Amino acid sequence: LALVDPPTFSNSKMTEDIFDIQRDHVELINRLGELMTPGGLIVFSSNFRRFKLDEEQLCGATIHETSRQTVPPDFRNARIHRTWRIIRSA
Secondary structure, three states, rough: EEEEEEOOOEOOOOOOOOEEEEHHHHHHHHHHHHHHOOOEEOOOOOOEOOOOOHHHHOOOOOEEEEEEHHOOOOOOOOOOOOEEEEOOOO
16 A cells, blocks of 8 residues: 655755656656555545646556545535545556
8 A cells, every 4th residue: 555645846955856746647656556566556646736647657557536535525625636546457
């Protein structure tokens, strides 16, 4: 099981790289998937409101969006975050 809730954007003096969730999520999830055993579960979340998960680029995984189940029904903004269950295939 891996719970992944990365920042939308990050830059640091400790590294020359800049992390952008929209640009870098495929590499992050695919690299994590390589560490998972078959059937391993990644719960991925993003609070970037314009985020689009690039499902076609995710290797060897079954993907289910679970956003509706993770936002309380009385919460006024249903798009506060988006979540997915990503299960590594055998």
